[in-house]
Amino acid sequence: MDINILIADGSPVSRAVIARTVKMARIPAQSVFEAENGAEALRILESNKVDIVISAINMPEMDGMRLMEIMREKGLIPSIPVIIITSVQNESETRTIKAKGASACIKKPFTPETIRETINAFLKLQGEEK
Amino acid sequence: MKDARKEFLKTLQATLEQFAFAFSEEDSGKSISNCSEPFIHACIMFSGSRDAAITLTAPEALCSAMAGNILGMEPDEVAEDLRADTLKEIANIACGGLIPALFGDMEKFNIAIPSAVRINKQEWLEFENDPAIVRLWIENEPLLAKLAVTGKI
Numbered sequence: 001m002d003i004n005i006l007i008a009d010g011s012p013v014s015r016a017v018i019a020r021t022v023k024m025a026r027i028p029a030q031s032v033f034e035a036e037n038g039a040e041a042l043r044i045l046e047s048n049k050v051d052i053v054i055s056a057i058n059m060p061e062m063d064g065m066r067l068m069e070i071m072r073e074k075g076l077i078p079s080i081p082v083i084i085i086t087s088v089q090n091e092s093e094t095r096t097i098k099a100k101g102a103s104a105c106i107k108k109p110f111t112p113e114t115i116r117e118t119i120n121a122f123l124k125l126q127g128e129e130k
Numbered sequence: 131m132k133d134a135r136k137e138f139l140k141t142l143q144a145t146l147e148q149f150a151f152a153f154s155e156e157d158s159g160k161s162i163s164n165c166s167e168p169f170i171h172a173c174i175m176f177s178g179s180r181d182a183a184i185t186l187t188a189p190e191a192l193c194s195a196m197a198g199n200i201l202g203m204e205p206d207e208v209a210e211d212l213r214a215d216t217l218k219e220i221a222n223i224a225c226g227g228l229i230p231a232l233f234g235d236m237e238k239f240n241i242a243i244p245s246a247v248r249i250n251k252q253e254w255l256e257f258e259n260d261p262a263i264v265r266l267w268i269e270n271e272p273l274l275a276k277l278a279v280t281g282k283i
Contacts, residue, residue, distance in 0.1 A: 010243065011222070013215045016201055058222065060243050087226025090235040108223045109149035 002030035003051035008041035010059040018054055025116030038062030042070060052122060053082045068100040077101040081122045132232050138277040139264055141227040149223055150196040154266040162258055162272045165189050169254045172217040172246040174225045178239035182279040186221050187257055192271035193217050218244035
């Protein structure tokens with residue numbers, strides 16, 4: 001099953017690393033969309049079928065927390081899993097991120113294995129639901 | 131009381147290794163005066179029970195080399211905006227690692243969007259006189275790092 005992935009991160013280097021990791025991890029991705037902030041991510045979500053969102057928290061214009069709030073208002077969460085990639089991952093931060101609707105939280109810097117295992121876990125879940 | 135400088139150095143060196151595949155060593159005695167322009171100066175601030183800023187300053191050539199390591203390309207193929215973004219992202223990741231190391235697992239901090247500017251040789255040399263600067267060397271290129279925190283940790 002080929003999937004469409006949306007990567008939202010204010011850092012072009014970080015987006016490139018995530019996209020490269022997805023490719024290296026042999027995730028069956030048909031399209032990988034990139035957004036530099038939450039607002040751009042929402043525009044992509046409105047006009048494309050997206051299966052998984054991988055997003056940073058700290059982004060200009062609209063951060064990852066607000067992105068998840070709007071996705072939830074629009075009913076996109078929980079049907080589209082949101083994997084948050086953050087540099088800070090203490091208990092307080094993780095709790096706040098999960099409360100906003102994130103399905104998983106990955107700490108930067110991450111390994112390709114972490115990305116692959118996390119995405120594959122959601123693909124397996126989606127497969128079982130269908 | 132936590133040794134903020136020690137924690138900062140440990141977190142920054144781990145970030146450089148894990149994210150940029152750059153192995154660094156501290157050497158405060160070696161001269162930075164003969165490094166060539168241009169330089170990039172990145173900054174990230176965070177606030178909560180304390181306000182703090184992390185600044186990283188490095189020759190653009192080092193930023194290109196680290197970006198090349200991260201993205202799997204030759205340093206001279208790295209676009210100009212990616213060189214500065216690499217240093218910003220290193221500051222961002224180091225900041226994220228430092229917060230729980232210094233303040234524990236439960237404190238909430240707001241992290242600002244990192245910024246970066248190009249600086250000239252004169253501005254670069256001004257850092258040399260700052261006693262709070264940590265000088266790291268990565269394959270004969272210097273990286274000047276500073277953590278400034280308000281109040282005691």
